Amino acid sequence: MKPANAVLKHLLLRDTGIEVREGSCRIAGAVLPNGSFVVVMDEFWHPLIKRSTMEVLSNGCVVVGCSEYDNVNTSLAFLYREGLQQWQVTHTLDEGDDHLAVEGKPPQLLAGILAQAKKDRREKGYDAVFGVPASLVQQICGFRHRAHPELRFTELVPIPILAHPYIAESLLPHVEPVLLAKGFTKVSSGDDHQSFVAKTDQVDIRCDFVHGGYPNEGGAWVTMRFSVLNHYVQALSTGVPGRGHSLTYKRNFDEIVGGAFSIQTADDLAEWTHKIDSRLPAVIDQMHSIQGLDALANDGSPRRGFFGDPTLSHFDTETGLSRLVLAYLASNPNFERMVAETDAECYGGASPKNPVHEDVAYLKAHAKPVG
Structure with a gap:
């Protein structure tokens, strides 16, 4: 009820x-x-x-x-x-x-x-x-x-339904100043998106602020998609011959902080602006460290496979086994369990020749936890 x-x-x-x-x-x-x-x-x-x-x-x-x-x-x-x-x-x-x-x-x-x-x-x-x-x-x-x-x-x-252009124009003044203050540069802009990039010696971060309207219902969907490449994690992730993944971490802001990505009313808009103002700076700061990325990537939220089905695997096509690398480097207490879950889900059980174990063996031989 x-x-x-x-x-x-x-x-x-x-x-x-x-x-x-x-x-x-x-x-x-x-x-x-x-x-x-x-x-x-x-x-x-x-x-x-x-x-x-x-x-x-x-x-x-x-x-x-x-x-x-x-x-x-x-x-x-x-x-x-x-x-x-x-x-x-x-x-x-x-x-x-x-x-x-x-x-x-x-x-x-x-x-x-x-x-x-x-x-x-x-x-x-x-x-x-x-x-x-x-x-x-x-x-x-x-x-x-x-x-x-x-x-x-x-x-x-x-309740009055807000128009898509109004929603986008209201949110961007909250998003852009935070990103610019955190070292981002706007690299592209269009009617339905703005893209920002920040680069340091350790990490590359891209934020795509994307939005679109609902033709029949009114309102808009809005998302900020973060893509992170940590150079050290990338080097460890691709150390085994044949491995290669372009990203360390990728997720939408609404998935990180919780809540719907759909905005229709003034209350929805106020909720979104509050989350941007109160949560976005700290989320960006987390992306600059191994411990912060591990907290974001391995937060215990349900995982979905390629077809959207629930999975225990910590592998995905864009970030590979980066979640496991982050867990190892950050001394995440769930690291061994994550390895076993990924192994069982992807390959049916432990074997030294499984890609999961090859990568973990390489990781333990060439890196030490940083936290």
């Missing part, structure tokens, strides 16, 4: 706190006795309940919905769980008095509700099947439109 504030944030709605009667405004919300949050809209198949929105909203909870249009006697109900639609039932009178299209696997109690509705239609002569979707939803979540006068509804209003 998601709290009301989480639902509102995802739906980009703001609670005005103004008490209203259900149905007296475009969008209203209330907390049900069981703790669930209900949102009522004055439009059939409102844009807020489109599939993509419901899929994301239902991550970590169950979302059940109902939509009715009296003028054409059309109604439907649906349920999403963990990002997937589980079922949908739809009645359209034009398709027949007893029409009810079923997708997925709705609850078994639907059969009894539908049977009673058909009986009522035959005996009382009205479109009773029209109410089946709403009755099904009521049985599941305990709510039906206009059936609960005791609930306290407040008016909800859409």
Whole structure:
């Protein structure tokens, strides 16, 4: 179950706190006795309940919905769980008095509700099947439109969505001064990106500030992609003949500090600017030392393979075994475990001829921890 504030944030709605009667405004919300949050809209198949929105909203909870249009006697109900639609039932009178299209696997109690509705239609002569979707939803979540006068509804209003150009223009003045103060030089610039490079005797760092808009939803996605080449780590990583990798470390700023890379509202923008102002200088400083790079590269966050699947391997195509080199040089207590995980994941078990062990043997023979 998601709290009301989480639902509102995802739906980009703001609670005005103004008490209203259900149905007296475009969008209203209330907390049900069981703790669930209900949102009522004055439009059939409102844009807020489109599939993509419901899929994301239902991550970590169950979302059940109902939509009715009296003028054409059309109604439907649906349920999403963990990002997937589980079922949908739809009645359209034009398709027949007893029409009810079923997708997925709705609850078994639907059969009894539908049977009673058909009986009522035959005996009382009205479109009773029209109410089946709403009755099904009521049985599941305990709510039906206009059936609960005791609930306290407040008016909800859409949060303004920021334009992509405005977002980019607002963020760059926070990003660029930090980078320039840390010795970066701007090397390229375009409508959707700015690239900066810093070089010392020990390390080369590149930062690509890249952004793009969402044509349909508004807002923008923004990322700062850091690519680091530590010369000492690179020399050790390529010491074994046949090895060769161009980078020591590569990761996006939003992955380092946490949080979404999507910006739509003023609150999103404020959160991003705060993270840039408060975290970016320290993150850059970490990239200049072995210990700092090890803390960034081996922070314990979940790893993904080439196809995005979870993996225990500490090898990837762009940085090779640099994470292991960093762990060794920084005296990371997890170094031996990381070697074993990478060996098992990539090669199925320990063998002196495995590339992992060849590299580790070379590392131990030619380098000592620096920390």
